[in-house]
Amino acid sequence: MLDTAGRISAVRFDTALDFGCGVGRLSQALANRFRRVIGIDVADSMIEGARKLNRFPGQCEYVHNSTADISVLKDESVDFIYSSITLQHVVPQLARHYIQEFFRVARPGALIVFQIPSSPRSSVWHSLKSALPVTLTNWLWRVRSGSPEAMESYFIEEKTVKAIVEQAHGWVALAEPDQSGPPGWESRKYFCLRC
Numbered sequence: 001m002l003d004t005a006g007r008i009s010a011v012r013f014d015t016a017l018d019f020g021c022g023v024g025r026l027s028q029a030l031a032n033r034f035r036r037v038i039g040i041d042v043a044d045s046m047i048e049g050a051r052k053l054n055r056f057p058g059q060c061e062y063v064h065n066s067t068a069d070i071s072v073l074k075d076e077s078v079d080f081i082y083s084s085i086t087l088q089h090v091v092p093q094l095a096r097h098y099i100q101e102f103f104r105v106a107r108p109g110a111l112i113v114f115q116i117p118s119s120p121r122s123s124v125w126h127s128l129k130s131a132l133p134v135t136l137t138n139w140l141w142r143v144r145s146g147s148p149e150a151m152e153s154y155f156i157e158e159k160t161v162k163a164i165v166e167q168a169h170g171w172v173a174l175a176e177p178d179q180s181g182p183p184g185w186e187s188r189k190y191f192c193l194r195c
Contacts, residue, residue, distance in 0.1 A: 001082070001189075002033065005111045008173045008191050012079040017105065019070070019098070019114075020086025024050030024062060031056040034080065038073070040065045068094055073105040081106055083114040085180050088187070092154050096164050103168035106194040112170065113191050117155035121184030153182045161190060169195045 005011055013034050018027040021039030023046055031037045037060040041047050050062040063072055081102045087095040095116065102112045134152065142148060156164075162172050174191040181187030 001113060004174070004176075005080075005113055005191055009109065009111060009193055011111060012107075012109070014079045015077065016080040016082065017073070017078045017102075019081060019083035019102070021050060021062065022046045024053055024060070026082065026084070027060055027062070028053070028055055030080075030082070031060040035059065037061075038063060038078070040070060040072070042066050068097060070098070070101045070105060075104055076107045078105045079107055079110050081110065081112040081114070084189075085115065087114060087116040088153050088155070088181055089151055090154065091152075092156050095154065095156060096160075099161070099164050100168045103165070103170045103192075103194055106170075108194055110194045111191065112194060113189065115178050115180050115187060115189045116161065117153065117181035117185040117187040118158045118161070119186045120153075120155055121182070153185070155181075155185065158188055161188070165190070165192050171195065 002011060015036045016030045016034040018030060018037060018039040021027050021041045024039050027037050027039035027050065039050055039060065039062045042065060044064045047062045047064040054060055065072055087098065090098065099114065102114065106112055158175055165172050170192045172190050172192050175188045178187040178189040
């Protein structure tokens, strides 16, 4: 991912943001390359786990953030932003706002890389699911998959993502197919630059 980003623009290895960091696996990998890494997650339990597993305590910090923004970070304070397998579990209106927030906290010339599905496996099922209560669709998913866990998945069409990025003073340099979305969904990894 860093090699691809580096072909688009020179990566400044100062401050990186891992948005939706979970227990910090990616944050720890980024700490091998960046001077400072900030991992942010909505789940306090994930942040607790990340702090326990942190091998770079002087360089990597973890922040619990349950707000609809990332106001814990200042404007233009980050050189590299990465988010994967996170925005797909956030309702589209909130995901759009987080994408805008990425560009607010990014310094001019910063690279922003994020993944989000661009279309569901079945538009018919998605339309039906959107009309049903979430508790019912989660129950149907648990029955269908045999999994006790049910996690909502969402998408934003590629043309809409590009419009959001442009409105946030950025541009999409590359949108490549990505396999991180739910099975059967089309997903994209966006490599963007902050103007």
